[in-house]
Amino acid sequence: MRLSVPAALVLLALPVHAQFWSELANPKVEVAVTHPPGLxxxxxxxxxxxxxxxxxRELADALTADLVQSGQVEVVDRAHLDAVLKEQELGASGYIEPATIAKLGKLLGPSALVxxxxxxxxxxxxxATKEERSTDYKTKxxxxxLRRTSITSLDFSATVQVVDLSTGRVFxxxxxxxxxxxxxxxxxxxxxxxRDADVRRLAFETAKGKVLRMLLPWSETRKLTFFDDSVFGMDRAHERLKAGDLRGALDLAETGLAQSKADKGQKPKYYPRxxxxxxxxxxxxxxxEEALPLLRSALDMQPDASIFQNALKECEDALALQDALRRVEARSAPAAEPAPRPAPETAAAPAKASPEERLKRLQELYKKGLLDKKEYEAKKAEILKEL
Structure with a gap:
């Protein structure tokens, strides 16, 4: 039987249509993905x-408050920094010269200067004004x-630099x-x-968020589909997820996967799920790393499923970010201090002879004629003083 072109297109579109409804009909699960610092x-x-x-100063104060609250970084107290600058006559202008940076590095220790x-x-x-036309439903x-609008706008621009105080290099x-x-x-x-203050607050909050992402790891939430079919205990696993019981949901999902491998009498769509x-x-x-092969298996069983494709990509991206975060941690870890080198062995100093032994040798030298009487008497007097 030959199909007309429109009918064939409808049949081809059915899988995509079914996937669309699957995304709408099934619940979502929130997963957190952590990004490394932008630096x-x-x-x-x-x-x-x-x-x-x-x-x-206002932006720096807002950043300081959030960084201190995060507990992830130590912030040098401004009063302490100002005191150091004043004491060392380094100036307190916004411009920091390279020589100043080098001095600060020695005074403050390993730090970054923002x-x-x-x-x-x-x-x-x-x-602005705008005419709006409508029809009265009673009188037709x-x-x-005339709608009148008052707008408050802000043109905002700022720069942020992070400098390594130990080297002067711009991070x-x-x-x-x-x-x-x-x-x-x-x-x-x-x-x-x-209000002007409300508009300014918007700009400062946006700027602050961007700078914090430069300096600290940050997380975002992704929403992914979870199937709650009554087959293979998927609905019960979803109930556990809603209750925040990840361990219980994991046990039910593992049991469900084992059942799917043993029971081949269900509809094909349930096995990749x-x-x-x-x-x-x-x-x-x-x-x-554990999620990746499971999501790949699902996609291998149903390669055209956009839900599976999206989830696999999200997991690959999360794994790449995790690796990047590990590299950041490794680069930031302090280098292990070398073991102290053993002191070179030195010849033991000869023990000092007792006064009696020295007097005896002195007399032997005098008898052999190696010392005259004056020298003998002077040396003898020195040794006798020690006694």
Whole structure:
């Protein structure tokens, strides 16, 4: 039987259509993925350079508060840094010279210096109007209303540099650009402008988030499909997941996979799902290396399943990030101190002869004529003093 072209296209589209409904019909599981610091280096201790203006100081203060709260890095107290700068006459301007950096490195020990400069933070206020037309459902008459809008905007630009105090090398630098705005609208006269402080807060929060991702590991949540079919205990495993019992969900998923290998009387779609669900639980536990072969097995059994394709890619990405984080940890670990070298062996100093023995040798030298009487008497007097 020959199919018309439209009918053939419908049949070809059925698997994609089924996958679309699978994504909608099945629940989602949240998995956390951790990224390494953007610098590619874990910094244990840092100090903020003196800020040249109030805006830069505000951003540096906000960063300091979050870094201290994270507990992942030690921040040198600003008062201590200012005291060091003043005592050493290094200046307190926003510009830090290379010679100053070298001196700070010796005074503060192994640290990074964060230099924050807000170059531009310009507020502006604008207004706009717009006619909006609608139909009154009672009178069926057209209604025209004028919407007035007051807008507060900010043109924000900043730079951040992270410098190794021990070498003066720039670890990394980032330029932060943002143009946030807030809007108030009204159909009855002009509304008040949104507060300047609220718009500034938006820009500073965005800038702060970008800088923290340079300095610290950070996590994000991904949502992946989990199948809750009644076959092979998938629904019970999902109930355990919802209750936050990953261990219980893992046990049920492992049992379900074993059942799927023994029971070949179910619909074909359930067998790759048993592998996939177990892989997702391993993924949620952060066991990416264990999850990867399970997700690959699911995809091998159903290569056209976009759900399986997406999950496998997410797991591969998470594994790559985990490896990157390990490399960061390895690079940041302090080098092992070399074992102290044994002191070179030295010849033992000869024991000093007693005064009696020295007197005896002195007399022998005198009798042999090797010392005159004056020398003999002088040496003898020295030895007798010791007695």
């Amino acid at each position: 590619g280096l874990k910094i244990a201790r840092l100090a903020f350079a003196p800020a040249p203006d109030a805006n830069s 230099i924050v400069n807000v170059n531009r933070s310009d507020l502006s206020h604008t207004q 008459q057209e209604v025209v209303r 990394g630098a980032q330029r932060l650009e943002d143009t946030p705005s807030l809007v108030n609208s009204s159909y009855d006269g002009w509304p008040a402008y949104p 048993a592998y996939y669900n177990l892989g997702i639980i391993r993924f949620a536990q952060g066991q990416y």
